[in-house]
Amino acid sequence: MSDPNPAPTGRLLSHFANRDRQQQSAGWSELWDADESQLWDRGMPSPALIDFLDSEGASRLTGTEDGRRPKALVPGCGRGYDVVMLALHGFDAFGLEVSPKAVETARDHAEKELAKPSAYSFADQDDKRLTGAAKGIVTFVCGDFFQNDWEAGCFSAGEPRGFDLIYDYTFLCALLPEMRKDWARRMKELLRPSGLLVCLEFPLYKDLTAPGPPWGLQGVHWNLLAEGGDGIVDQQTSTLATTGGQGSFKRILYIKPERSYEVGRGTDMLSVWTLKRES
Ligand SMILES: C[S@@+](CC[C@H](N)C(=O)[O-])C[C@H]1O[C@@H](n2cnc3c(N)ncnc32)[C@H](O)[C@@H]1O
Numbered sequence: 568m569s570d571p572n573p574a575p576t577g578r579l580l581s582h583f584a585n586r587d588r589q590q591q592s593a594g595w596s597e598l599w600d601a602d603e604s605q606l607w608d609r610g611m612p613s614p615a616l617i618d619f620l621d622s623e624g625a626s627r628l629t630g631t632e633d634g635r636r637p638k639a640l641v642p643g644c645g646r647g648y649d650v651v652m653l654a655l656h657g658f659d660a661f662g663l664e665v666s667p668k669a670v671e672t673a674r675d676h677a678e679k680e681l682a683k684p685s686a687y688s689f690a691d692q693d694d695k696r697l698t699g700a701a702k703g704i705v706t707f708v709c710g711d712f713f714q715n716d717w718e719a720g721c722f723s724a725g726e727p728r729g730f731d732l733i734y735d736y737t738f739l740c741a742l743l744p745e746m747r748k749d750w751a752r753r754m755k756e757l758l759r760p761s762g763l764l765v766c767l768e769f770p771l772y773k774d775l776t777a778p779g780p781p782w783g784l785q786g787v788h789w790n791l792l793a794e795g796g797d798g799i800v801d802q803q804t805s806t807l808a809t810t811g812g813q814g815s816f817k818r819i820l821y822i823k824p825e826r827s828y829e830v831g832r833g834t835d836m837l838s839v840w841t842l843k844r845e846s
Pocket of ligand 1: 591596643644645646663664669710711736737741
């Protein structure tokens, strides 16, 4: 299936030009309120994430040690295609959005999609899960990723906090570079000790000095998660492969996915991270 939408254009750049950190959330909400989500909406869940979920590497997530359904979080989930798809794959799936209109839009989408799932949520179009069996729960929460007040909407009283899987696609690249270090800190706080952080790294073709969103991310995940840096990298250091460093995460998978969205095909990378054990 080809992308229904082209790569983001200058509209996003001009909308966010000269907005400081305090004005970012309002900026996204304005775009949702003006019905401009087509600027980034890909119209379907991530084929690369679907293939990862069906792979050996993700099989540890299908059963948690205490027999409960695994919990997944998609921060900056937009219309929630990946949230619904994760629920169809057996997760209790949570989508976080800072925009109330986005949450409303995602809830509408989920209601229709869970009643009659689209084939695009599965690699195999004859997948039995298309009948809707083995669904997890879908919840959309309105909140700011950098605050923790929304977390109460994801966990029942007494339940240990933390997600078994967190998926990032076009959330990190939507943030001002100065916010990246806090993104990594929050990911660490929100992931269970045995959980997986899955990132579909995009855009990797974009010059790191060019303005965003989307902001170019070549080398940024590695710097933030493995090296414990601030995520502000230049073209030269971004391509230096090192053995890691002071970061809290260990990269356990790094692949060019066979299937991805048209806009990132051939350049997107899928990285999967676990928390380093505290010694
Ligand atoms: C580029 S869009 C990507 C949406 C979605 N991941 C997709 O692929 O369609 C970034 C999204 O992040 C949301 N967002 C931005 N800042 C946020 C924050 N601090 N907390 C939660 N959501 C945020 C925006 O409202 C927007 O929907």
